Amino acid sequence: MDSVVLVELAAISKSYGGVRACRNVDFAVRAGEVHALLGENGAGKSTLMRVLSGDLADYEGTVTVDGQPVRFHGPADAQRAGIAMIHQELDLVPGLSVADNIFLGREPRTRLRTLDRRAMLRETRNLLRRTGIDLDPRRPVGDLRTGEQQLVSIAKALSLDAKVLIMDEPTSALSVAEVDRMFTVITELRRAGAGIVYISHRMDEIGRIADRATVLRNGSVVAQFDAREMTAEGAAEAMIGRPVQTMFAHDPAAQGATLLEVDGLVVPRHRSGRRDPAGISLTVRHGEIVGLAGLLGSGRTELLETLFGAGGSWRGSIRLDGKPIRPRSPRHAVRLGLAFVPEDRRISGLALDHSVLANTVLSIVDRIARFGVVSRRQEMSETTRMVHDLRVKLGSVRDPVSALSGGNQQKVVFGRMLLTEPSLLLLDEPTRGVDVGAKAEIYQLLGRLAEGGMGVLLASSELAELVGVCDRVIVLRGGQNVAELPTAHAGEAELLAASMGEVVPL
Amino acid sequence: MTAEVVGVRRHTIRTTVFRFQSLFGLVAVFVAAILFSPSRNGELVFLSSGNLFNVVRAISEKGIIAVGMTFVILIGGIDLSVGAVLGLTAVASADLMVNNDWGVVPTVLLVLVVGLVFGLLQGVASTAFRIQAFIVTLAGLQIARGLARIWSGGQGIAISYGTDPGEAPVAFSLLGERTFNGLVPIPALIFVVIAVLATLFLRSSAFSRHVYAIGGNEKAARLSGIPVTKVKIIVFGICGLLTALAGIIHAGQLNQGSPNDGLGYELDAIAAVVIGGTSLAGGRGSVGGTVAGALLIGVLNNILSLNGVNSDIQLLITGFVIVVVAGLQRLRPAA
Amino acid sequence: MTAEVVGVRRHTIRTTVFRFQSLFGLVAVFVAAILFSPSRNGELVFLSSGNLFNVVRAISEKGIIAVGMTFVILIGGIDLSVGAVLGLTAVASADLMVNNDWGVVPTVLLVLVVGLVFGLLQGVASTAFRIQAFIVTLAGLQIARGLARIWSGGQGIAISYGTDPGEAPVAFSLLGERTFNGLVPIPALIFVVIAVLATLFLRSSAFSRHVYAIGGNEKAARLSGIPVTKVKIIVFGICGLLTALAGIIHAGQLNQGSPNDGLGYELDAIAAVVIGGTSLAGGRGSVGGTVAGALLIGVLNNILSLNGVNSDIQLLITGFVIVVVAGLQRLRPAA
């Protein structure tokens, strides 16, 4: 711990309107370390790092780089000073290609000052190889799945060759295999002397990669740990200010009749031609939480979207409570008693400019309206109840959702769907970006809902979550189910192995 | 860790200010109008009730259209066809009564249906084939204009009142009249009623939540179970319906239905909406703002005319005022 | 655990198809034009080189403006002022040469600067106060029109050529001429050159990546260190500059600079861009598409006129063709 201090933040404070996001924070990054930044949703992690990366220009306190106090006026300034950041909400341009995105703002030029496309493509291929993803650099980013986009963001940050690399929840849409790959990259960078700030709500990752951790609560530093002395429980307790309740608390005993029955579901738009026509078959019973595991692109999202009537064409059969259904549209699916929490809340989940209130009651306005007139009282009471149940941290329910921290935004989407009182809940990475405390709450809530007879189909890339929450986990690979593991008997290792295509003996 | 309720007060203040934000410009222009008003016998001409009602009457047609346009813009769309649809429906009104001896009620009903259907069809074309509303309604503009020309034979159809064949029912002439002691023009009344109804509707109906949600994030709205396509089609229908209403009033006001009527009204209507603070990106705005926007332009035109400002200079002043007003609206601190 | 490489080939095919997508409509209309062309002495009138060059000449001014508009729309903006700026710059060209005896080169340079500055100012107004481009350029429209009317005194300034005072340099008359054996109209040449340059520029400059990025995701662009404000201002400047070029050509074509020139050109230019497949939301589109869009409208007008189709029916047909063409473009499978 005697390596050089690369950057230092001293007494940083930052408010948004009346909300104090950071108070007097001191923070330093040293060469060759991975410094984890922890804290519950809304603790101020992203805000602090946006100050360091030049994204927020009006703050109090000082930023010191290589011993010199600096004041950045934009991300470009910070990049010039060797500081790069991967943002929590993917900030890529959908219409531009992977290569264009990676070099955006610092395009290599030929001697004629035109774009040097060949250099861009070559470099991009190298970077993508380092990140472990095989993509055509000319593909528009908008065509990529969330996880792939996250990897492109990482590649983009790598291309900056930064001394200090800030990664704000870089793995939230990645599954184990990609995470492993990324950790290899981080290890290389660390060895080369870079300093890395690592923000994540996946506590297992922190244990594996971090050298040091700083914990923020309500905008202030409340604890610092050395990797050797840090335990997941200790960190979590520092984050939320009290001991964490048991994370997983679902009693699998109370399961009822079959709720959902999917048989041979194939989404034919698959152009790979490698899709086995057997497709996906699975069942979910009332009161049962069924997990969906798989690698990036294994077909989890697609399955959930299809069930919710939000995908393309498909064949196979779907039965709900024994009756065959063909969900035509999300509206139809909601009427059938289905609810869906999509994986990318910004693009698919929220009208960011609109209030928490408006976003929360969106799916139930028809229900809380009399003669077409929305009841303001009910609107408020339903929202308040949701905010309370899910412990959403916010100023006022009339604030725009964009003012909430990432995790709290996720809870709003989650809450909206719960208000429809579904019989089957389809969750796609529902705890993506959600802090440990809130995760525990969500798990408990899921447990309660299941005990009340709801069926849950939960796709997740966090194996611990699948193992902890679900009664059974179904492993998808290449668009079909390749294994089914009761969590009573199988753990993360088995799930991982099955996801990678190894046959798991049960 | 219960949800904190800090900032409720802060919020209330901001909301209040924001509520009135779209009025800032109007108030400023209104005050300027008073300051610059010529006076006669010690009375300010601008403030005379006759003049104020003239202002409202003058904007009532475009105002009604702008209310419909507000809905369309709230879903992130746009409707360029309104001017031409006004022409088409004005022609239809005149033709039915004058050349086909229809009564007022059937005429009004049929013309409203024409506008509604035209709007709905545009909605269908734009949602079914996912064509940008700009394009669909640009085509709609040409089609409506062409239909109006063909329907009328290219000439305005003059309306005179009476009971003979070839004369329109006297009742229709009410649209050109004033009521309450000859003071309040009927079109102004209709405009106010429409504006109030639309405001209430947009504030409290379940449908309006769908409208805002679609403009805010269409994909999220769809995944929330909102019938996005249906709502969009209905919104275009509403705009067509209100435009038809304006077309009927236009025919009544001018005693004529001409295929060239309403030329360029689309830009004026959109301008009223946008000056009123509604975002062209959708999801944000109000009918109150639109009414303020329409009034602002009306007051500005009026005071410039009352002062005999030359029309070239009027153009310059109007341009500058629009920018300043739009700038005023941005004073609001970013959320 | 390598990620699957599905879709690379599929991607190439789709890209190729998509490249030509904006041409589908043009090709269809072109084929229809050939089918419906009147023939004379066994030759198809539509295909005669004279006629085809007429078509290109007829669209060259609006086409050049549409190229500038493409940039503005790519950043998610819009420019309603172009028609009025064309009038202003046409007046400026005529006035400088006819009433002030300026030479061609200084006139052209100054007029281009006028257009550029007007555009830049609009860009500044819209970025500095974060006002929607629609509003700023709507105001710009009025201001430019007012300025043009004041500058010219309301009447068109006639241009005749010669060396006497009050006559414009003969060189300027070239803009109305044809070259290569009297076959190719000079404005058409200029249009083609501008379109090619703009295409190359949008394909291969770093600046163009910034333009696309701002339209696609402004926040991402900012976080990538792109000087968003500067790029936006420059883009409005480019549009103003190209509009001024069109204004100069307009004056040369019509031997006159009139303050009323360019009335309504904004909608035509925007239509060409949008029919060419560029999204009004920004971030997606190409100059090639815009040229195809402008040509499509030009060919359509031409073939309808060649057949002497009555102007009412022309409106209907144009409307329907626009919708169908836009529909064709949506055939592409959703990404």
Added chain:
Amino acid sequence: ACGTTSENSGGGGGQTTGASTKCKGTGGKYVIGMSQANVAEPYRQRMDDDIKAAAKGVPQFEVRFTDAQQDNARQVSDVENFVTQQIDLLIISPNEAKPLTAVVKSAYDKGIPVLVLDRKVEGDAYTEWIGADNTEIGRQAGKYVAEKLLPSGGKIAEIRGLAGSTPAQERGDGFRDAIKGKNIDIAVSQDGDWLRDKGQEKADAILKSNPDVQVIYAHNDPMAEGAYLAAKAAGKQDSLKFIGIDALPIPSGGIKAVEAGRLSATFVYPTAGKEAVAAAKQILVDCQQVPKTQTLQTQLITKENATEVYAKANGG
């Protein structure tokens, strides 16, 4: 004292007192409102300019101009605003007759003398109409074509004014009337909306689809000029003849075009601006009555008289 009704003005209403009560003689000051249908057409801009110029010669007059931008509804408001300003006299060149009748009548009924220029309003609630006869102009154009340009018959093309406008209708009708039985065939007729660039565009197509036309008859000079430019681009400017209407005595007007040989002929369509100011002076300053109708004569402009007419019109 000054209150006699013009004998031409029909009975009834307030028009009798209308012209009179406003008259305060040479010592008065008068605000005149001029409501123009649009100023985008050179003819109308010239009408405003003529009024402005003539009013300079009457020190008692202040003229305010409005521009209705081709919108009937806007012109109604313009007149209302004039009434609110309590102007002493209204000059109006209506966009269309019927829609402006009511508001003109209400101004007239309030005792404001009203001069209607060029296009008419319905009924008789106005003081005087001043203008020219478009059917007659069309007839003269037809006669000129039949007698001078194509004495042995031939094919012509017509470029019409804005569809639905009365001058377009009447100029077309008069023309057809005059060429009846003269073996002249209107091979093609297209709308040019009064605009120069539209005229050019339409002529481009006409020259392709009907290369055998010999004369292009345009309903106004700007469109005739546009047609000429199209012909020039096709190298046909010498084999074709062009005629227009308006003959505005300004550098960009039709007289100059005839003088320069681009147009064979044009016909004066008088703006009535000068006459309107004279009538206003009669009513307000001289306290005299004016006739209900003043029809202005057209004049054929050809190369022979162009220079002279131009000079005369500009005070030479």
